[in-house]
Amino acid sequence: MSGEELIKRFESADCNENKVFYQAMEEVIYSIAPLLESDERYRQNSIIERLVVPDRVIKFKVVWMDDNQNIQVNTGYRVQFNNALGPYKGGLRFHPTVNEGVLKFLAFEQIFKNSLTGLPIGGGKGGSDFDPKGKSDFEVMKFCSAFMTELHKYIGARIDVPAGDIGVGAREIGYLFGEYKKITSSYDGILTGKPFMFGGSLMRPEATGYGLIYFTQTMLELEEKEPLAGKICTVSGSGNVALHAIEKLYHLGAIPVSCSDSRGTIHDPKGVDLELLKEMKFVRRVSLEDYVDTHPDAKYIPKEDYPEEAHAVWDIPCYAAFPCATQNELTGMDAQNLIANGVEVVAEGANMPSTPKAINDFLSHKICFAPAKAANAGGVAVSEFEMAQNAAMGKWSFEKVDERLKTTMQQIAKRVVLTAQDYGVDGNYVDGANIAGFKRVADAMIAEGI
Structure with missing residues (x-):
C-alpha cells in the first residue's frame, strides 16, 4: 500500500479522537516520499504500514479515594508504539484532555524524536485523564499508587521506561517510583525524571x-x-x-x-x-x-x-x-x-x-523552522542519560550532563541539515527531521525481520 493510499484509508475512518495522530502521521508520510522513491526496501518490507500501528495500546481503570473518602475513577493508558531501536521511552501525561488519540500522536512523534538523538531508545507515551490541579498531595499520591498498581505489569528497565510530561513532575514521579518499589521490592531504573536523591539526573528539569x-x-x-x-x-x-x-x-x-x-x-x-x-x-x-x-x-x-x-x-x-x-x-x-x-x-x-x-x-x-521532533529532543536525551547513570549506579555532574546535551542537540541539527541536502529538500528541517528519524528506525525494522 502506498503512503497516499494509507492516508486515504485513515481519512475515511471515524477519526475525531485520533485527529492529531493522523495529522502527525500524514506529515511524516509526505515528508519521506523522496526516501521511499529512492529505496524500494521500505515498500517491499511494508515499513509504513507497520510503523503507523502501535505495537500495543494498554488501557486500564484507575480507582482511588479522594480526601473526602469518595471513590474516583479515571482511565489510564500506555501506548507502546515501536521498540526497534531500544526500550519504549516517553512520558506520562496527567491532564483532562488525555485520550487514546492524543497519546498515539505523542508516542508516534516520540519514535522519530528518539531516533534523531542517536540513542538506543524506542517510542512510547502514556498517562491518564486525571487532573492534578487542585488536588492535595495526598490525593495525588493515592492516584499515583493506583495508577502504578496496573502500569507496573507493562514496564521495565529493558522493556519500557516512562518519564514525566504535562501534569507529571518530580512529585508524581516520586510517588510512582515509590509504589513500584513497594509492589516489586526492586530498585530498578524504570522511570526517569526522578528526584536526584534516589536516582534522578541533574539538569532533567532544564x-x-x-x-x-x-x-x-x-x-x-x-x-x-x-x-x-x-x-x-x-x-x-x-x-x-x-x-x-x-x-x-x-x-x-x-x-x-x-x-x-x-x-x-x-x-x-x-x-x-x-x-x-x-x-x-x-x-x-x-x-x-x-x-x-x-x-x-x-x-x-x-x-x-x-x-x-x-x-x-x-x-x-x-x-x-x-x-x-x-x-x-x-x-x-x-x-x-x-x-x-x-x-x-x-x-x-x-x-x-x-x-x-x-x-x-x-x-x-x-523562515527557519525547527520542528518539535528535532528541537525539543533534549528532554528525552537527558532521560536516556539518567537511564545510563542508573544502569551504572553512578552520578554525572551538572556540567557533564549539560555538555552532553549541547553536543546531542548540535548533532541532531547537523544530521537534519545534511539529510535535507541529501534528499533534495535543502533548508526544510521538517522533511530533514522526518527522513532522518524514519530511516534509522526503518533500517532497524528491516534488519530485525518480521
Missing part, C-alpha cells in the same frame, strides 16, 4: 528548554543567520519547557519578552522577570495575571481579547519565536502575524505546536 535553545543556536549558525544575543524573543507557555527556554535565552544575551498560560499572555518589553515567573508557577501556582502587580509596566492580555484562531503571544514583533505550550497552539493566523512582524526563526518547544497551515506558511516564506 533539559527540554535548554536543548531547544542549543538546537536553535546551531540552526542559526548552519543557516548563517544572526545569533540570538540581543534579539527580541517570544515564548509561549509557562511550564518547565517555557521557563527554562527563557532562562537559557538570558544566558545567551537574548531578550525574552513573553510567556503565557491558559488564561492569557504577559508582554514585558524589558524582558520577563524569570524569578518571579518561577515563584508564581512553581511555588504559588497562580495565574500570570498577578505578574503586573509587581511589574505594572508590563501588559497582561486576556485570552478572550483575541479571536479564537489567534493568540496575543504571536502578535508581538520578534526575531525568534518559541511555542512551548501545547499542540496546535500556533495557527495559520498566528503564523501570518509573526511573518508580518518580521520573525526570522520559529523553533518548537512543545509537541507539534504549529498547525499544518502555519508550518506551510513558514516554509513558503523561508
Whole structure:
C-alpha cells in the first residue's frame, strides 16, 4: 500500500479522537516520499504500514479515594508504539484532555524524536485523564499508587521506561517510583525524571528548554543567520519547557519578552522577570495575571481579547519565536502575524505546536523552522542519560550532563541539515527531521525481520 493510499484509508475512518495522530502521521508520510522513491526496501518490507500501528495500546481503570473518602475513577493508558531501536521511552501525561488519540500522536512523534538523538531508545507515551490541579498531595499520591498498581505489569528497565510530561513532575514521579518499589521490592531504573536523591539526573528539569535553545543556536549558525544575543524573543507557555527556554535565552544575551498560560499572555518589553515567573508557577501556582502587580509596566492580555484562531503571544514583533505550550497552539493566523512582524526563526518547544497551515506558511516564506521532533529532543536525551547513570549506579555532574546535551542537540541539527541536502529538500528541517528519524528506525525494522 502506498503512503497516499494509507492516508486515504485513515481519512475515511471515524477519526475525531485520533485527529492529531493522523495529522502527525500524514506529515511524516509526505515528508519521506523522496526516501521511499529512492529505496524500494521500505515498500517491499511494508515499513509504513507497520510503523503507523502501535505495537500495543494498554488501557486500564484507575480507582482511588479522594480526601473526602469518595471513590474516583479515571482511565489510564500506555501506548507502546515501536521498540526497534531500544526500550519504549516517553512520558506520562496527567491532564483532562488525555485520550487514546492524543497519546498515539505523542508516542508516534516520540519514535522519530528518539531516533534523531542517536540513542538506543524506542517510542512510547502514556498517562491518564486525571487532573492534578487542585488536588492535595495526598490525593495525588493515592492516584499515583493506583495508577502504578496496573502500569507496573507493562514496564521495565529493558522493556519500557516512562518519564514525566504535562501534569507529571518530580512529585508524581516520586510517588510512582515509590509504589513500584513497594509492589516489586526492586530498585530498578524504570522511570526517569526522578528526584536526584534516589536516582534522578541533574539538569532533567532544564533539559527540554535548554536543548531547544542549543538546537536553535546551531540552526542559526548552519543557516548563517544572526545569533540570538540581543534579539527580541517570544515564548509561549509557562511550564518547565517555557521557563527554562527563557532562562537559557538570558544566558545567551537574548531578550525574552513573553510567556503565557491558559488564561492569557504577559508582554514585558524589558524582558520577563524569570524569578518571579518561577515563584508564581512553581511555588504559588497562580495565574500570570498577578505578574503586573509587581511589574505594572508590563501588559497582561486576556485570552478572550483575541479571536479564537489567534493568540496575543504571536502578535508581538520578534526575531525568534518559541511555542512551548501545547499542540496546535500556533495557527495559520498566528503564523501570518509573526511573518508580518518580521520573525526570522520559529523553533518548537512543545509537541507539534504549529498547525499544518502555519508550518506551510513558514516554509513558503523561508523562515527557519525547527520542528518539535528535532528541537525539543533534549528532554528525552537527558532521560536516556539518567537511564545510563542508573544502569551504572553512578552520578554525572551538572556540567557533564549539560555538555552532553549541547553536543546531542548540535548533532541532531547537523544530521537534519545534511539529510535535507541529501534528499533534495535543502533548508526544510521538517522533511530533514522526518527522513532522518524514519530511516534509522526503518533500517532497524528491516534488519530485525518480521
